[in-house]
Amino acid sequence: MTSPLALVVDDDDDIRLLVELALTSFAGWRVVTATDGREAVAAAREHRPSVVLMDVMMPEMDGLAAAATLLADPTTADIPIVLVTAKLNVPGEPAPWEHLAVAGVIAKPFDPIGLADQVRALVGW
Secondary structure (H helix, E strand, O other), rough: OOOEEEEEEOOOHHHHHHHHHHHHHHHHOOOEOOOOHHHHHHHHHHHOOOOEEEOOOOOOOOHHHHHHHHHHOOHHHHOOOOEOOOOOOOOOOOOOOOOOOOEEEEOOOOOOOOHHHHHHHHOOO
16 A cells, blocks of 8 residues: 655745654655645645645745635545644634635644644544
8 A cells, every 4th residue: 555645835944844754754654845835736736645734824825725726626626634733713713714624723833753643533544
């Protein structure tokens, strides 16, 4: 069986590298990366990843806009998207991603060792 291919999207080089190392070293996943939402959309269309792990706040095209684009495109709509963010919703207010059919949200900071298991649980693998 082929290991999952994750598209890791974050404008912060350190976070992107940390997620990549966590998934490749601790879980044996394959990883492709992007630095913003526009790159993420192009990479998802090109590579057809098993899952997208995407930061919410990024320049150019943020994670919410990129997720909406991927979910609206028939060629990428079936790819699970997990948002990774330091800004969780304010109690009593709807989360900014509530209108999107994302698989889930992981809060920063996260445990790199358990990241792959957390993603698996969110996407139902």
